[in-house]
Amino acid sequence: MSKLDNIPVRHQPTEAAGRKRTNPLAHVFDELVKFCQSRSMFMLHYCTGCGAIELPPAMTSRFDMERLGIQPMVTPRQADILLITGYVSIKTLKRIILTYEQMQSPKYVIGICSCTVNGGMYWQSYATAKVLKDYLPVDVYIAGCMPRPEAVISGMRELMSDIKSGRAQNWKRYYENYDHYLGNQQKLFGEDWQTPTDIIAEARHYGLMTDRTLGEHTALLEKHQRPLEALEMRLSAREKQKT
């Protein structure tokens, strides 16, 4: 028996989501949950570029983002919103994707500054990722170089309204079109790019597997499955220590 036999293999199906709901009051409860979600959000601000300078006024006494129910959060595990504030270098994009994948669903992405929309003034740079939505599903863009705090607050309000009405479903697109997003990431980082997060298993868990979740790019994940190799090395090192 191989020592890998006891290790939970990635991409195993977990309990399927999408159970049928029979309670007639379920939709009333759903509306209430959506309203509460839109009024209580924790935001991880990943300050990548100069647009971040408009966040302090937006978050403090003059514009006071907290009155909308939005507070800063320091860890992706407990954040609802990932805020990207400007140009994104290729190296930074890897951290952004890892951060996004660690966030619990439902989760939302806001791109501040023209640099996140189309590269902005760095549109010709070899070192930046030009269009953020090629790599992650973006819910709201706030364009400008740099956008004023009023625009930031307005973008937040738009996201709140989308969450309340149930339109903010972009997080599902990441699971449903994972092969597309992964393909764009691999073009930038190389075909052996992967994160420790198991998006395919999560897609199964949420009942969001489509014929676009798996494809030629996700096949490469199996080929370059480094975490298992690393785990195998750790286990063999531990076994050597015992003997």
Ligand code: SF4
């Ligand atoms: S849009 Fe302007 S302010 Fe914003 S990150 Fe780009 S260069 Fe900086």
